[in-house]
Amino acid sequence: MGGANGHDGRLDEARETLRRLFGFDDFRGRQADVVARVLARQSTLAVMPTGAGKSLTYQLPAAMIDGTCVVISPLIALMHDQLRSARANGLRAATLTSADADWRETMDAYRAGGLDLLYVAPERASQLQFRDFLSSARIGLFAIDEAHCVSEWGHDFRPDYRQLRPLMDAFGDVPRLALTATADERTRSDILQQLGIPEDGLILAGFDRPNIRYAIRHRDNATRQIAQIMAEEPGPGIVYAPTRKKVEDLAAKLSDATGRPVLPYHAGLDPERRAANQAAFVSSEDMVIVATIAFGMGIDKPDVRFVAHAGIPKSIEAYYQETGRAGRDGDPARAEMLWGAGDFAQARQRLGELPEARQGEERARLEALAGLVETAGCRRAILLRHFGEDPPRECGNCDNCLSPPGVTDATETARKLLSAVYRTGQSFGFGHLQKVLTGADDERVRQRGHDRLSVFGIVGGEEARLLQPLSRALQARGALVSTEHGGLALGGEARDILKGDAAVMIVVPPKRERGRGQRDSAPNPVGDPLFDALRELRRELAQEGQVPPYVIFHDATLREMARFRPSSLAELGNLSGVGAKKLEAYGDAFLTVIRQH
Structure with missing residues (x-):
């Protein structure tokens, strides 16, 4: 690990600065290890969960070292957020962005050695004239925030991050500190390589966010389900919706249904309105913002009490990053995902549009996400194992740990359902298949001669109640896929299931307890x-x-x-x-x- 040993004197000094500037008695988690390495001028990649105080690991040394700490950050809103917090704590900080009118004063202050922190975007940092400007004063540290953007395996890849290496190599003696909350093993090694950080410079602080309660359930009416969450959580919240149209629609409906302030945010809004909605949310204590995933990386708002997904995210990494915006202040928060079988069908269709080389990797990500959605076990354990950790079997703070669902062997029913899909020609939707299997008296079934099939009326009683959750489970795992006209066809392991070579266990969702979580999350x-x-x-x-x-x-x-x-x-x-x-x-x-x- 290198770092802490032999640097105790500097760490004591760092603790005094921590108390004086930030008002904290001691470091949290692995902050001390990261700060010790920075003060010893060693380059470091710190992977720390959101809310673990990543920005403190460069803001604190910036107040102690000679020269300015140059922070490369992906979004203007995020820089301005951090700027406010740094200045409120007494640090001399400035941003150089296209939105700043005071750029001349900032450049003069830098040249005069009058800045602890200078925030810039990667697009500016990678330009030659910026490199010349930086050489006009002393640099103490390069801090690269949201460092997963440098890796094409990261979920927010930004090509401009790939241009940072030449800038930092031009100041070879200046240490580098790369920071991210979300990076699996492959992304981590890519970041180290891209930014020229030695392998022993990795500090892994763990991924657990114990104050977040995770829950995943089927989406039957997103407006009603999210309005229920809002009734239980009076503080600020973020709702992620899959498309701009859904964002607008859901924001309007939630506003009507709850009477709470609810605003939309997506890339299609004009920039002034987008900025105004974001600013209103950041300063509010009860507002909910409905957004596409374009929103949130630039938000350093610690008091978000819930994050709800109105559809599936792109991957487990993206889910972890997006839910990680809840509860950064350490108070209880919750993350709820609402999913439908169609979400997985659409995601699989989009896989086909990717270049061949990426399809396998992205398919594996989608399968991992389906596993998280479909599990009857601890959600947190699946999340943490995905990032290479070895967590306990139960966390006690996710829906499955708090009210364990029943699991049933639905292999026989699955074979009946898949047979019905095959025998009706792989072109009908679930509603029609359900009528065939339960032997419904239906004109369309008779017209097509489906009442004469061997699968007609072979499912009844309790078993019929399994058909809908089973259909969703088979679509999540890809054994049933959507046709372009909305029918269902066989896919993935369907043939193995039909032949009896694969079992199908499904979760029977528990009755939801209303009002849970209300008492302990009020401020x-x-x-x-x-x-x-x-x-x-x-x-x-x-x-x-x-x-x-x-x-x-x-x-x-x-x-x-x-x-x-x-x-x-x-x-x-x-x-x-x-x-x-x-x-x-x-x-x-x-x-x-x-x-x-």
């Missing part, structure tokens, strides 16, 4: 009026300073204030999350409210 679990008053003050200060409320203090810090009721600036400064700059800026105002209670 004010004990209903303390002081906490509400502190939140109200935070809201006013946020509006005045034109920053999102969480930039001032997180809910967790307000809960500590309400619990310990500090009576002096010194006592307030001892609470977690209260650094020197924030104490000076806001301390008196919060103490006044605490005294009134």
Whole structure:
């Protein structure tokens, strides 16, 4: 691992800076290992779960080392978010983006050695004139955020990230710190190679996000199901929908159904409206945004209480990344996926449009996702195993662990269903097949002579209730595929199932308990009026300073204030999350409210 040993003196100094600037007593998880390597000028790839404080691993050293830390980040919104937080903690930070009018002042400040942090996009960083500009002052560190973008095996590949190596090689003695939350083994080795980081420079902090409760269920009415989640979760939420049209439609329906503020976000909106919707969401404490997957990488909002998928994501990596936007503040949060069999059918059709070389890799990703959706076991265990971890068999915080579903052997019923698909010519939808199998008195069945088939009426009673979940399960695993006219045809392992060489076990979904999760995820679990008053003050200060409320203090810090009721600036400064700059800026105002209670 290299790093921590022999650098204890610098780490003690780093802890003092951590306390003074950020108001935290000690590092979390593997932060200390990463910071120790940076301070020892060793290049590092840190794979840390979202919410583990990745940005702190370069912001803190930036305040301690000679020269400016140059941060390469993929989105302007993300840079501006980080800029606000860095400045609120007393760091000298600036961005150089197409959206900044003050670029001259920023360039002068850099040349004069007056910046701890300079944020730029990869498109700018890879240009020769930017390289010349950088050589006009001292660089202390290159930090590459969202580093999975450099790998074509990563789920957000950005070609401009591939151009960063020549820039960093031009400043060969400057250490590199690459950061990502999502990278399987293949992506990790690609990042190390692309960015010129030695293999012993990998720090793997684990992927578990224990505060997120995962749940996956069948989609029968997305508006009603998501409105139910919103009723249980009063805080901010993100809903991912598969298309721009679905985004618009769902945003309008959820707004009508719940009366909560709900806004759309996708690449088809004009840039001003998109930016305005994002800004409104970032500063709100109860808004829900419905978005395509274009949204979220640029969001550093810690108080998102739920992420809902109204359809399947592209892969397990994408699902982990998107659900990881919930609960970055460490408070309880939830991730719910709603899926339909048609989602897998469409995904398989899209596979056929990819270049031959990529099809196998993407098919394996889709199979892994189907396994996550179809499992009767622990969801978290499947997620963590996908990233190479060896988790316990049960997590106690996903739908299957909290109310274990029944599993039934549906092999015989599957053979009947697949026979019916074959004997009716592989061109009819589920509704027609169901009528044939259950022997329904139906004109269309008679017209086609399907009432004379050997499969007519061979499924009855309890078994008939299995047909629908079975059809979905077979489509998820590819044994049934959609035809272009919406019928069902045999695919994948269908023939093995028919011959009796493959078994089909399916999950029988449990009855959903309503209202679960409501009590423990409210920001004010004990209903303390002081906490509400502190939140109200935070809201006013946020509006005045034109920053999102969480930039001032997180809910967790307000809960500590309400619990310990500090009576002096010194006592307030001892609470977690209260650094020197924030104490000076806001301390008196919060103490006044605490005294009134």
